[in-house]
Amino acid sequence: xxxxxxxxxxxxxxxxxxxxxxxxxxxxxxxxxxxxxxxxxxxxxxxxxxxxxxxxxxxxxxxxxxxxxxxxxxxxxxxxxxxxxxxxxxxxxxxxxxxxxxxxxxxxxxxxxxxxxxxxxxxxxxxxxxxxxxxxxxxxxxxxxxxxx
Numbered sequence: 001x002x003x004x005x006x007x008x009x010x011x012x013x014x015x016x017x018x019x020x021x022x023x024x025x026x027x028x029x030x031x032x033x034x035x036x037x038x039x040x041x042x043x044x045x046x047x048x049x050x051x052x053x054x055x056x057x058x059x060x061x062x063x064x065x066x067x068x069x070x071x072x073x074x075x076x077x078x079x080x081x082x083x084x085x086x087x088x089x090x091x092x093x094x095x096x097x098x099x100x101x102x103x104x105x106x107x108x109x110x111x112x113x114x115x116x117x118x119x120x121x122x123x124x125x126x127x128x129x130x131x132x133x134x135x136x137x138x139x140x141x142x143x144x145x146x147x148x149x
Contacts (some may be wrong), residue, residue, distance in 0.1 A: 008034040008064045008140055012044040012080065013098075014072040018121065018128075022067065022098075025132035031140050036063075041075030044068070045083055048090060062093050065139040070099040070106060078109055085114030094143070096135060 009026065013019040019037050026032035038044045044066075046052035050059045066084065070077035077097065084090045094116040099106070102120045110118050119135065122128045 007036050007061070009036070009136070010044065010047065010063045010066045011035060011037045012039075012041065012066065012072070012077065013037065013069045014040050015069070018069070021125070021128055022132045025129040026136045028129070029133050029136060031133075031136040040072045041077060041080045043074075044080050045075060048084060048093075049087075059089060062090065064094070064143075064145060066093055066095045067098045067135070068095055070097060070101055070110075078106070078113070081110060081113045081115055092146070094139060094145070096139065098132075098135070 009032070011019060011022055013022065019039075023032055023035065023037065026035060036047065038047055043052075047054045047057065048059070048066075050057040068077045068080060077099065081095055081097070084093060084095060091114065095114070096117040096119060097110045097115050098119050098121060100121050107118050117135075119131065122131055
């Protein structure tokens, strides 16, 4: 995948095991062809806004969805969510918070910042892969986004 290829899913996840499981679940349903895995919030912001190693990326090519973990090094998911939803160029991108935190303050904060969904990661392998598959199917197949904003 080159820097300006169309990306349908951005997966922002610092845990390599969770990322591998999510990618595997999406691949099982043929939903991971245009996926990019970013390992922390700083890398996510660089990619989304075409900075750092992603300088020159056409930021008008928006993903269909961002799956965003909250508890990450460098820049956490709440900061990423805030920056994405407060920028006119990116605020329309659906952001699904996918995290292990079921803490009410996190949930309230994410929704107040514009999260489109908040999903607590299931602990078991089967439940996790099923939930990711369902999320991928919903956001890539069922959900309709406007063609131009």
